[in-house]
Amino acid sequence: VTIIANLELKKQQLVLPKNALREAFRISHAIAEVTNVSSSARQPYVGVSAFAHKAGLHASAIKIDPSLYQHEDPASVGNDMRMLVSDMAGRASIELKSQELGVDLGGDKELIGRIVDRVKEMESRGFTFEAADASFELLVHEEVNGKRPSFFTIEHWLTTVERAEDQSILTKAEVTVTALGKKIICTGIGNGPVNAFDNALRTGLKQLYPELEVLELTDYKVRILEGRLGTGAITRVLVETTDGKGEWNTVGVHENVIAASAMALEDALTFGLLRQGRKPE
Structure with missing residues (x-):
């Protein structure tokens, strides 16, 4: 492709028929799916980060003229420009990223300033x-509307891991949620506490939100941020x-890995329901 x-x-x-190069991004990622090989985000032209931008002054220039920091138009290969949001983000970065996600901040300096400070x-x-991106979009909706989009509230959860005499491991989770005015106690088992928690939460919520049936967790990453503290x-x-139609990423942070996972999973399901056209409570 390069x-x-x-x-x-x-x-x-x-080299190719006219305008065929615009299919490069789609075809590249379709091949990756079929062959079950993860495509590199940094791959030239067709990587999801091939046209990614970060930092305040950089983003300000992009806002004026994208060609100042891009060697080619992303659309020429079917790709898109991406804005990365981090602690280096300025007002221009936040505004451009929000536009990319379909949220118009209307140039509201006070609102944009609040989002920058929050990030x-x-x-x-x-x-x-x-x-x-999905967690960031939920944060933006919260600042714009005054409350975070919500379809359910996790009231309580409990996970247990047991080792039987035959050395087999059994992991269970019990989650209490409130949704649509109903209190639901749901249970699940899995190959670990996080998987059991995810199964329990989905099992309970699918009674009220059948749209969750199509959602699937495809990747799970854990990073220790302060190694000197050990466990x-x-x-x-x-x-x-x-x-099945697109992917999104969410984040959670906590001293407890299961609590951090619960935060990320809650955002994931909330964003998934928004994508399915559900209106928050």
Whole structure:
């Protein structure tokens, strides 16, 4: 893909039929799905981060003229420009990222300032929004509307891990949630506490939100943020979820890995229901 794109875009050599190069991103990722090989986010032209931008002044220039920091138009290969949100984010970064996610902040300086401050404060506690667009979008909705989009409230949860005499491991989770005015106690088992928690939560909520049936957790990453504290360190969890039509990422941070996972999973299901067209409570 890189060679073909370089020949066509840099050398103006016609290699493919006219406009066929615009399918490069879609075809590249379709092949990755079929072959079950993860595509590199940094792959030239067709990587999801090939046209990613970060930092305040950089974003300000992009807002004026994207070509100032892009060697080619992302659309020429079917890709899109991405804005990364981090503690380096300025007003321009936040505004552009919100537009990318379909949220118009209307140039409201006070609102944008609140979001910038919120992002920086949360990232100082270990959150990251560079790889968690869905959690960032929920944060923006919260600041715009005065409350976070919500379909359910997790009231209580309990996980247990037992080792039987035959050395088998049994992991259970019990989750109490309130949704649509109803209190539901749901249970689940899994190959670990987080998997059991996820199964329990989905089992209970699918009674009220059958749309959750199509949601699937596709990736789960854990990072220890303060290694010097060993097992008592702050933990960051990143979760990737899909509904078969697209993927989104959410983040949770806590001293307890299960609590951090619960935060990320709650965001994942909330965002998934928004994608399905559900209106928050």
